[in-house]
Amino acid sequence: MTQLGFYIDQARCIGCEACVIACKDKNDNPVGVNFRRVYSFEEGSFTEDKNGSFIQNIQSYFLSISCNHCDEPKCVENCPTTAMFKREEDGVVVVDQDKCVGCRYCEWNCPYGAPQYNEELGKMTKCDLCIDLLEKGERPACEGACPVRAIEIGPIDELRAKYGNVSEVKGLPTASITKPNLVINTHKDASE
Ligand code: SF4
Ligand code: SF4
Numbered sequence: 001m002t003q004l005g006f007y008i009d010q011a012r013c014i015g016c017e018a019c020v021i022a023c024k025d026k027n028d029n030p031v032g033v034n035f036r037r038v039y040s041f042e043e044g045s046f047t048e049d050k051n052g053s054f055i056q057n058i059q060s061y062f063l064s065i066s067c068n069h070c071d072e073p074k075c076v077e078n079c080p081t082t083a084m085f086k087r088e089e090d091g092v093v094v095v096d097q098d099k100c101v102g103c104r105y106c107e108w109n110c111p112y113g114a115p116q117y118n119e120e121l122g123k124m125t126k127c128d129l130c131i132d133l134l135e136k137g138e139r140p141a142c143e144g145a146c147p148v149r150a151i152e153i154g155p156i157d158e159l160r161a162k163y164g165n166v167s168e169v170k171g172l173p174t175a176s177i178t179k180p181n182l183v184i185n186t187h188k189d190a191s192e
């Protein structure tokens with residue numbers, strides 16, 4: 001099996017959310033359902049020195065994330081109906097809509113908040129890595145929309161060979177929980 005995954009260049013991401021919009025449009029998702037999300041982190045403050053000048057130590061960065069198609073997906077382990085499963089051919093984690101009963105156990109067990117409940121359908125939905133586009137030789141929506149080329153999708157072995165193996169940054173859960181297929185080029189302010 002060739003496991004697919006994501007490379008996210010967090011150092012390059014400008015937080016424009018073009019990836020979020022492209023994903024939403026491609027999947028025709030309703031308000032509140034976001035397979036891809038961009039989180040904004042800000043910390044630090046301004047302090048006044050003895051001369052009345054303000055000094056800042058503000059740190060600010062973004063993180064674009066969806067499902068990481070994990071090696072040990074807690075969503076799959078905790079689905080009572082086997083609706084959530086990992087494809088043998090490429091390791092992509094998908095939901096069988098015919099089997100999903102909308103119990104949301106997968107959502108509660110995913111440390112990344114990836115499964116997205118669709119109220120209209122009464123079912124869980126999620127990122128499927130745009131496998132329909134990949135099968136046609138096209139690129140996934142988020143990757144194609146990013147104006148600064150901060151997202152790359154491909155075989156995770158190749159992504160790790162090119163970019164390293166960092167898969168957790170400040171603000172993300174430890175990678176030991178699910179072993180995500182994710183490589184991040186960490187923003188300088190997001191190092192642990
Ligand atoms: S990120 Fe969450 S939903 Fe995606 S495979 Fe991992 S545990 Fe499952
Ligand atoms: S909501 Fe659907 S996919 Fe998620 S655990 Fe329940 S049955 Fe499985």
